[in-house]
Amino acid sequence: MTTALEIASAVRDPELPVLTLADLGVLRDVSEEDGRVVVTITPTYSGCPAIDEMGADLRRSLISAGYSEVEVRLSLSPAWTTDWISSEGRSKLAAAGIAPPSRIGPSVAGPVPLNLVPPSRQVACPQCGSPNTSEISRFSSTACKALRRCNACSEPFEHVKEI
Amino acid sequence: MSFDNAYESLLGHEDSHWAFGTGFSEALSGVNREFPAGVDTADLAAYCLMLGDDALIFSQRLSEWCSRAPELEEDIALANIALDLLGQARMLLTRAGEVLGKSEDDLAYLRDEREFRNVHLAEIDCGPGPGGDFGTTIARLLVFSSWRLALFSRLAPSPLRAGSADPVLAAVAEKGLKELAYHRDHAAQWTVRLGDGTDESHRRMQAGLERVWPFVDELFATHAVEARLTGVAVDPASLKSEVDGVLEAVFSAAGLSRPADTRAARVAGMAGRDGVHTEAMGYLLAEMQHLHRSLPGAVW
Structure with a gap:
């Protein structure tokens, strides 16, 4: 039997479809509460327009797999970091012609x-x-x-720039 | 597939997939939104409006550059920065709306000028209108993002500080901090490139700083709401030395001079935080709110 976690983990990112939401590190938690599936995701950037698509795709995949009630929750803290992109995700990005981010480690205390x-x-x-290689634009x-x-x-x- | 109906062919008969940024879900769905004990929620809402309106109004200004920047990369950069700020605004207006019983759209589109709480720096025309040029816009972005970054670094929890007692403000700041660091670097690098470039670019960058400088004072003036929200808000006066230090480092690398401290005129001592705005604000709101007010409930 395929679990809710496996289904949610396989949903692809709408903007970087070579990655799953799990590869990207935005899928934070999948649990079942009273017969409902509760999926928690975190946005990459505050204004990321794909976050609503992610929620809709998760809901659609889980419902078509037979889960009748799906709730998608948003988590803001801890804030997403590119360090959460999995090793497999990094290889997939490189294979698709997109340079993966380097690892930045935990942020240091004090002024940025x-x-x-x-x-x-x-x-x-x-x-x-x-x-x-050189940077043409940060954006x-x-x-x-x-x-x-x-x-x-x-x-x-x-x-994929380090954040 | 038939293309008789472009909408249906894009849609694949599924409304949710027609385009990104359509059918918004609520900005804070599922986030811990308990109000901290002992906090006046009306003050908390006012403070969220201040920080949310700063981001919303400046985002609107930055979006005006899309397709009009000096180069394509800059169209994209300024639009990306505007998008980050719009995301911050959505969460902050949603938080304020929880207290006020309004949605983020009600607050963005249906408030009148006197109800907006943004600082004047966010609303003035710094180009592409007649009020400035790209250099002026970079000057504003440098000042605004240096100030907001210092502010968010105090609202966010860190090994040095507990951060804001409001869990939403703390989380929005923690997330926004990383974005603002990119915005500030982008503005700082352009300031150095223009200030240390040709005579013309140097002259225009310096003129841009002179244009925005009278609006800097307001950023560090403590408002009564901020003074009352101990532990939740940050006293902006406490940010001044850090922001001054950052700006000084940029000016020095760019060969620019810090303008003389002047202060834009106010009405009876009131400014943006009190809902008293400059002439530019009415025109900005007319453009930003016109569609929603003409066609209430319009969606893409």
Whole structure:
């Protein structure tokens, strides 16, 4: 028998369909309470327009699997971090031509450091693998991605930026 | 598949899939929304409106740049920043609405000018209208995001501080903090690029700072609501030295001078936090609210 957790874990992200919601780390909890399935998700960014789609997709998948009552809850704290993207998710992103984020670790206490120049991150080109890449823009087609260019093969590519 | 009806072909006969950003669910569904003990909920609502309106109104201003920025990447960047702020606004207005018995849409679209609590800095025209240019917009973004980042870093729980006693404010701030850090970096990097660029870009960046500076004072003025909400709100006066330090670092790298401290005129000592706004606000609201008021209940 397929569990509610397995069904919810298999639902894909509407904006990065190579990833499941579990790969992306936005699926925080799946539980059954009094015959209802309660799914808790967290938004990537405050204004992420895909969050409603995620809820609708989860509801649809669970209902078509036979669960009659599904509640989707939102959790804001702890805030989503790209460190929650699974190892498998990172491989899937790279295979789809999107550079995965590097790991940032827990945030340090004290004022948020100001970056007067884009931080020099080693982001490998997902096409040719060269580490010689540069940032074109911190913002891209979705809130969670930056736009970069490979200086070796000249291909532009997207990068899930660290947050 | 028949394409006789474009709407149906997009829809696949499923309303929920027609486009992103349609059929919004409630912004705080399932989040812990208990009111902290001993807190005046009317004050809490007023404070959420202040911070929510700052984000909503500035988001509206930033959206005006979409398709009009100096380059495509910047259209996308400013629109992304506006979207983050709109997300913060939705959660804060929803929180205020729980006390006031109103929805986020009621608060965004059906309030009149005197009921908005945003600071003047968020509403003034800094371009693309006649009130400024891209440099002016970057100057406002630098000041606004440096200030809001300092504010949110105190509302959010951290190893150094407990954060706001209101669980929603604390959670919204914790989430927004990371977004604001990107906004501030983006503005700081443009300020350095323009300030340390050509004579013309330097002149316009400095002029942008001069334009926004009279509105900076209001950011650090303690409002009676903030003073009463001990443990829930942050006293903005306490942010001044941190924000000054950040701005000084950017100005120094950009070769720009900090403008002389001046203060925009007020009406009987009142400003945005009291619902007294500049001339620009009426025009902004007319554009933002017109559709909803002309066609009540309109949806995409």
